[in-house]
Amino acid sequence: MNKKRWIALGIAIGLFIVSIISQIGTTVASTDFDSLFSSFNEDFGEEIIDQGTSLDKIAVLRLNGVIQEDSGSSVLNTGTYSHQRFLDLLDHAAEDEAVKAVVLDVNTPGGGVVESAEIHEKIMNIQQNYEKPVYVSMGNTAASGGYYISAPAEKIVAHPATLTGSIGVIMQALNYAELADNVGIDFNTIKSGEYKDIMSASREMTDEERALLQTMIDELYGEFVQVIVDGRGMTESTVRELGDGRVYTGTQAKENGLVDELGTLDDTISMMKEEQGLSDATVIEYASGFEFNRFLGGAMQSVFGGSSELDGLENLLREANAPRAMYLYSR
Helix, strand or coil: CCHHHHHHHHHHHHHHHHHHHHHHHHHHHCCCHHHHHHCCCCCEEEEEEECCCCCCEEEEEEEECCECCCCCCCCCCCCCCCHHHHHHHHHHHHHCCCEEEEEEEEEECEEEHHHHHHHHHHHHHHHHCCCCCEEEEEEEEEECHHHHHHCCCCEEEECCCCEEECCCCECCCCCCHHHHHHHCCCCCCCCCCCCCCCCCCCCCCCHHHHHHHHHHHHHHHHHHHHHHHHHHCCCHHHHHHHCCCCEEEHHHHHHCCCCCEECCHHHHHHHHHHHCCCCCCEEEEEEECCCHHHHHHHHHHHHHCCHHHHHHHHHHHCCCCCCCCEEECCC
């Protein structure tokens, strides 16, 4: 490459760097830092949805996305579900004496078994130990783990078109042993026990391994069934009959007793006010405080302009999860 081409390349690189700096500067300049940092020391700000005339509050908590540990912690992924934050929100609503009731706006296909159980426990705590009613408003999807966490609520309201149910447990893993054989790839595995590489992607599963995993799935399914038996007051046989993994529309779920009423989030709030004697309560939603990841992620999206590039980069950075049991509606 001659001298002129090196100069041209240097100029191009310089212009690219200047462009990035300029766009970051624009993002920073257009940010309302007074507003941004005003909530820095606040765990949870409050946004008023409906101003009431009393000091009592109804807290609306929104659960959107797959219920999975740390799934919302990425710098690049700024709008997804954060499990620890949602648990903290539940604790905050429980401990705030002004909050007299909680409405969960649920829109999730479910997720991890442990994470779903943690949310279920928090909801039970709010209702039993703090004696605050919890209603659930189901959005587009409230399936599998989404139904698991809804089951203990005092009232469940679904939209007629909601997809719910999917009662069951699933565990999946890829198997590319045949592909590896075709391209001549060998796997060398050294293990301490017979089942140490169970569900390995590099070989076929044995009948003994399948039976072992099925026992685990059956145990977890039994726990799911019991949660619904306790929460909905249904018989175990009825729950098992309904809980064959299929999804139901909100209308079907109302007919078979999985939900109580049909309606929207606004309808659910109205029911809460009327039925719990909170007609004068102020309805609030917790707003995010300052999160540097969220600000930085927004700046990066402003610079790079599209979600596809960021999604591709995040996929490269994301660690692959080991196969595990899930309360998840997978399509």
